[in-house]
Amino acid sequence: MEDQACPTDPNTPCDADTAQCPSKKTDVPNMVLLREFLDPYFQGENSDGRTLDYILSQSDEWLANTDNWIQWPFPLRAGTRYNKNAPRIDTDTREYIIQHRRFKEQVRLAVARVLWMYGFRVSYSPRDITEFFEIALEPAANGDEGNPHHLWTTEHSPHHARIGRMIRCLSRFEMDEEASNIARAFEKINDMWGGVVNEKALNSWTKYKEVQKAVDEAA
Numbered sequence: 001m002e003d004q005a006c007p008t009d010p011n012t013p014c015d016a017d018t019a020q021c022p023s024k025k026t027d028v029p030n031m032v033l034l035r036e037f038l039d040p041y042f043q044g045e046n047s048d049g050r051t052l053d054y055i056l057s058q059s060d061e062w063l064a065n066t067d068n069w070i071q072w073p074f075p076l077r078a079g080t081r082y083n084k085n086a087p088r089i090d091t092d093t094r095e096y097i098i099q100h101r102r103f104k105e106q107v108r109l110a111v112a113r114v115l116w117m118y119g120f121r122v123s124y125s126p127r128d129i130t131e132f133f134e135i136a137l138e139p140a141a142n143g144d145e146g147n148p149h150h151l152w153t154t155e156h157s158p159h160h161a162r163i164g165r166m167i168r169c170l171s172r173f174e175m176d177e178e179a180s181n182i183a184r185a186f187e188k189i190n191d192m193w194g195g196v197v198n199e200k201a202l203n204s205w206t207k208y209k210e211v212q213k214a215v216d217e218a219a
Contacts, residue, residue: 031093037072038103046072047085052106056113063117064151070162073110074169089172098174107173111182114166118159119148120185152186153193160201167208179208 036044043051048068055069063069071086080086097103112122152159163186170179183205190197 031087031090034072034075034087034089034093035096035103038097038106040102040106052110056110060117063114064159067158070114070165073107074166076165076169076172094172104173104175107169107175108178111166111170111178114162115182118152118163118186119150119189147193149189149193153190153196155196155198156201157197160197160204164201164204164208167205171208183208 033044033047036042037046037052043053045051046069050069050072052073055063055073058066068083068086071080071083075087075089077089079088097107115122147153151157152163167179167183170176170182186205187202190202
């Protein structure tokens with residue numbers, strides 16, 4: 001029998017009937033830790049002893065090959081099988097982050113760093129990350145074998161789930177214009193490279209609100 005898609009990660013098989021399924025776990029990590037991690041004044045460490053500044057200063061290779069950092073700058077309600085200590089954001093913490101601009105500024109810094117790794121240059125207009133007007137995504141000049149998007153322009157890639165997480169997180173923090181803009185940019189580049197990304201992953205980016213609703217209902 002073919003495995004069903006996991007509600008937490010649409011690109012992996014589902015084990016929702018087992019105790020190991022992260023979407024069924026109820027032990028929520030301390031939200032204070034997440035607030036301190038995303039607070040530029042506090043610059044707190046996550047459960048692995050890393051600050052956001054430390055993570056964003058790492059090389060593309062480190063970011064690409066390390067699984068347990070992406071959940072902290074881009075927290076979601078559901079858990080993940082890749083990091084048992086990942087924060088599962090609750091309603092109060094989500095509202096707190098939305099109401100305090102400095103947290104969203106930190107998320108934008110993380111977005112800019114991740115997009116650079118995935119082959120984009122990011123520019124805000126005006127050139128002030130504290131206020132969002134328009135985000136322009138342009139292919140970066142540097143890359144691997146002529147393709148700066150090589151990490152994700154394949155049919156299947158673990159980076160597809162990371163991209164989806166980032167987009168859904170932006171939406172949950174009421175940064176929908178940015179989420180939509182980024183989703184369209186990935187879709188455009190995918191088309192330029194022959195539409196190589198599998199349809200399920202692509203839909204998780206472009207239909208992120210529907211995906212997030214399904215994940216929330218399963219959590």
